[in-house]
Amino acid sequence: MSATKTILITGAGSGFGEGAAIGLAQQGHNVIATVQILPQLNALREKAAALGLNNLRVEKLDILDHYDVENGLKWDFDIFFSNAGYGESGPVSEIPLDLVRKNFEINVFAPLAFAQRFARKLIDEKRSGKIVFTSSMGGLFTPAGFGTYVATKHALESVAEAMQQELKPFDIKVQTINPGPYLTGYNENMADTAFRWLDDSVNFTKRAELKATFDAMLGVPEGRLDPKEMIDAMIAIVPSDTGKFRNVVPQAIEDMLKESQRNAWEATI
Template sequence: MTSKRILVTGAGSGFGEGAAIGLAQAGHTVIATVQISPQVTELRKKAAELGLEENLRVEKLDILDAYDVDAAVRDWDIDVLWSNAGIGQSGPTAEIPVDLVRQNFETNVFAPLTLAQKFIRKWIDAERTGKVVFTSSMGGLFTPPWFGSYVATKHALESFAESLREELRPFGIKVQTINPGAYLTGFNETLAETAFKWLDDEKNFNKRAQVQAGFDELLGGDEGRLDPKEMIDAMVRIVPENTGKFRNVVPAFVEKMLHESQATAWDAEI
C-alpha cells in the first residue's frame, strides 16, 4: 500500500493513540492530534521512545476551537482525515439535561462535520482526491437503554457519512465509518459514569441503582470488555486503504448481532 499522510483527531488516548502509533509503524506519515497541550508532550515522548519522530507528528487540535481548526486546514497537507475524537453523555433519555445532549452533539457531530467540510473543500479546490473516515460505534446502528444521548450522535454521524459518500463520489473523495464494539479502552466505563453527575434519587424518577444495573449488564461481561488490540489492528488496516467496505464493524459477532437487531426492529411493538 502506498504511504499516506493521515490526520488523526482524538489521538491522546485509546483507539486514536494506539492506531496513530500503528499507522506510523506501518510507514504512513501521521499527524496525531490531541485536545490539550499536556497530551502533546506525553505522546511526543512515546513517539521518541518508539523511534517514530520522523513520521509521527504530534500536535494540539481542539476540534471545538475554531482557531485550531482553521490553522490545521491551512497548514496541514493530508490524504486522509480520520475524525476519531469524541465524548459521551449517558443516562435516562427522559431526564438527561438537554444542555449535556447539545454538548455531546457539538463534539461528536458538528465539530467533525465542520472539519470534514473544510478539508473536503481544500481537496476539491486543489482538484485532489482524499478520504474521510469517521469513528462511529456499534451504537451508531442500534440503541441500548441509558446510552441514548451518545448513540444519537453516532446515528447522526452515520447519516452524514452515508450522504457524503454519495455526494463526494464524483470528486473522487471516499468516506468510511469504523464501528467498534465494546472494547476495554476506558471510554465506555467513563461514559457510564457521566450519568451520576446529575442523576439524583431525590429528584429523578429513574433511580441510580437501576441505571447502574443497566450499565453493569451491558458492560460487565466479557463481550463488553474486549481487548482493544483487535480494533486498533483493524483501524491501522482500514484507515489508509483505497478500497473496502463503507461501514466497518468489529468484531464479527457484533456485526452479526447488529444485523439481527435491525431485522427484528421491523417487528418491534410498543
Template sequence: MSSKRILITGAGSGFGEGAAIGLARAGHEVIATTQIYPQVTALREKAADLGLGNLRVQKLDIRDPYDVEAALKFDIDVLFSNAGIGEAGPVSEIPVDLLRNNFETNVFAPLNLAQKFIRKFIDEGRPGKVVFTSSMGGLFTPAGFGPYVSTKHALESLAEALDGELRPFNIKIQTVNPGAYLTGYNETMAETAFRWLDDSKNFNKRADVQAGFDALIGVPEGQLDPQEMIDAMIRIVPSDTGKFRNVVPAAVEQMLKESQQAAWTHTV
C-alpha cells in the same frame, strides 16, 4: 497500498493513540492531534521513545476555530475523524444542555472539520478520504446510552450522505464502528450520568441505571481487547478500497444485523 499522509483527531488516548502509533509503524506520515497540550507532550514522548520520526503530534481541539484553521495548513491524504465524547444516562431525564454539548463535539465539530478538508481536496483537484469513528451504537440504541449513541446515529447519516455526494469528486468516506472494547471510554462515559442523577428528584434511580450499565459493559462481551479494533483501523484508514461501514468484531456486526431486522416486528 502507498504510504499516506494521515491526520488523526482524538489521538490522546484509546483507539486514536493506538492507531496513530500503528499507522506510523506501518510507514505512513501521521499527524496525531489531541485536545489539550498535556496529551501533546505525553504522545510526543511516546513517539520519541519508539523512534517514530514520522509521527508528528499537534494540538487540535475540534471545537476551537483557531486550532481548526491551523490544522488546515497540513497537506494530508486522509482525515481520520476520531475525536468524541460520551454522555450517558436516561434520555427521558438527561438535561438537554448535556445532550446538546455531546452533539456539538460528536456531530457538528467533526462535520465542520470534514467540510473544510473536503473543500481543500476539491479546490486542489485531488482525491481524498475521510474516515469517521462511529460506534456499534450508531446502529442500535441500548437503554442508558441513548445520549451518546444518538450522536453516532446522526454521524452515520451524515457519512452516508457524504459518501453519495462526494463520489463524483473521488473523495471516499468510511466509518469504523467499534464494538464494546475495553479502552476505559465506555466505563468513564457511564460515570457521567451520576453527576446529575439524583434519587430525590429523578424517577430513574441510580441503582437501576448502574445495573443497566453493568449488564452491558461489566461482562466479558463488553470488555473486548482493543488491539483488535486498533489493528482494523490501521488496515482500513489508509486503504484505497473497502467497505463503507466497518463493524468490528464480526460477532457484533451479526448482532446489529439481527437487531435491525427485529426492529421491523417490534411491538409496543
C-alpha cells in the same frame, strides 16, 4: 493517492486514536496525531520519540477550538480520520438538554464542519482524498441508558452515508468504523457521566437501577473486548483505497446488529 499516506487523526491522546496513530506510523505512513489538551501532547511526543517514529507528528487540535481548527486546516494531509468523540450517558427521558447539545456539538457538528472544509480544500486543489469517521456499534442500535451518545452516532452515520455519495464524483472516499465494546476506558467513563446529575430525590430513574443496567452491559467479558483487535482493524482500514463503507468490528457484533435491525421491523410497543 500514493501507497504512503499522510493521515490526520483527531482524538489521538488515548485509546483507539493513540494506538492507530502509532500503528499507522509504524507501517510507514506520515501521521499527524492530534490531541485535545497539552498534557496529552507531551505524553504522545515522548512515546513517538521512544519508538523512533520520526513520521509521527503530534499537534494540539481541539475540534471545538476555532484557532486549533484554523491551524489544523493549514496542514497538508490526504486522509482525515475523525476519531475524537465524547459520550454522555443517562436516560434520554430525563437528561438535561444542554448535555445533549454538547454531545452533538462534539460528535456531529464539529467533525462535520472540519470534514466540509477538508473536502472543499481537496476539491479546490483537484486532489483525491479520504474521510474516515469513527462511529460506533451504537450508531446502528440503541441500548437504554446510552441514548444521547448513540443518537449522535446515528446522526454521524447519516452524515457519512450522504457524504459518501456526494463526494464520490470528486474521488473523495468516505467510510465509517464502528467499534464494538472494547475495553479502552471510554465506555466506563461515559457510563459515569450520568451520575454527576442524576438525583434520586428529583429523577424517576434511580441511580442504583441505572448502575445495574451499565454493569450488566460493561461488566461482563463480552463488554470488555481487547482493543488491540480494533486498533489493528483501524490500521488496515484507514489508509486503504478500497473497502466497505461501514466497518463493524468484531464480526460477532456485526451479526448481532444485523439481527437487531431485522427484529426492529417486528418490535411492538
